[in-house]
């Protein structure tokens with residue numbers, strides 16, 4: 001594997017956030033094991049990558065991955081679905097040296113090894129399907145790209161088949177087989193695990209779907225809304241506001257976006273005059289326009305309190321539908337749903353820090369965020385409009401997918 005990347009590429013890949021350079025010397029695990037820097041292993045005939053946690057004692061002694069009890073369980077289970085671990089897959093780990101006493105690798109060690117080996121191997125082999133086995137593998141494959149809640153909560157990640165747009169592969173997290181072994185192969189856990197593996201392996205035959213970049217049309221004059229108001233199709237909308245709740249004096253809606261197709265939306269800064277906002281108010285009031293949002297309570301409350309209008313024509317709440325389809329905690333947010341459904345990671349990093357209220361602010365949910373500071377920067381308005389536009393489009397795409405899955409007959413096309 002060494003030699004695949006040029007020096008320049010290696011340097012840029014090895015530079016983490018803030019220019020931090022990750023190296024084996026910085027990690028140090030190679031000093032304590034029999035088989036340091038274990039190489040990816042397997043013939044990779046079916047284009048599957050299996051990423052585990054770390055070599056254990058048996059693996060370290062033999063210099064090959066998946067040799068112990070957990071490895072045998074993985075091999076047996078994959079065989080049920082016609083897959084041979086070492087012939088059809090490439091196997092690698094979140095850390096590729098055995099940690100002393102088989103302890104769990106630290107996030108720091110995972111960061112080092114991702115940069116030095118694991119991420120490079122995934123880019124070199126270009127697997128069709130990447131099965132992430134356990135929390136360390138999820139941290140290695142997803143964690144560094146995830147600015148929201150960390151990837152350590154495996155319960156919310158397992159079971160998804162994610163069309164990852166960076167890796168251009170189906171990313172499929174599930175339990176590590178050693179967890180199943182430790183549980184005594186509890187029946188309900190085994191059922192979930194086998195289901196996860198079955199779904200992941202099905203994806204070997206399915207083309208990886210590219211998520212098309214939507215067109216975000218920036219508009220100043222909202223009078224066009226009067227001409228789309230008679231449309232019978234579904235329309236999503238999303239606001240960017242100065243706080244989470246609208247009730248304190250001085251709070252404002254700063255930007256909004258409306259999507260009527262999965263590939264296009266209009267995005268605008270909120271007009272300062274009553275006349276400028278009037279077409280939006282008419283559009284919101286028009287019950288003939290079927291509307292959706294991701295958490296309609298939010299858009300409804302801001303429309304009512306700030307624009308003084310009752311929204312009519314609510315048709316869909318993609319947050320509620322996400323919860324109906326899968327009620328695990330911590331998964332119904334739009335960023336999480338966008339990643340697991342469309343493989344788009346973290347499109348909000350440009351604006352995130354400005355949209356958070358200060359933690360423990362005395363105003364609680366009414367505390368102001370820093371969107372106004374961002375809007376004063378030369379590129380601030382564009383960043384906000386792109387962000388709100390992507391929110392509107394992804395919630396629209398999500399709603400269409402949910403309707404399909406739920407057999408809902410409100411399909412505008």
Ligand code: SF4
Nearest residue numbers: 024027030096097113
């Ligand atoms: S675990 Fe990875 S980064 Fe750490 S020493 Fe081994 S090969 Fe290098």
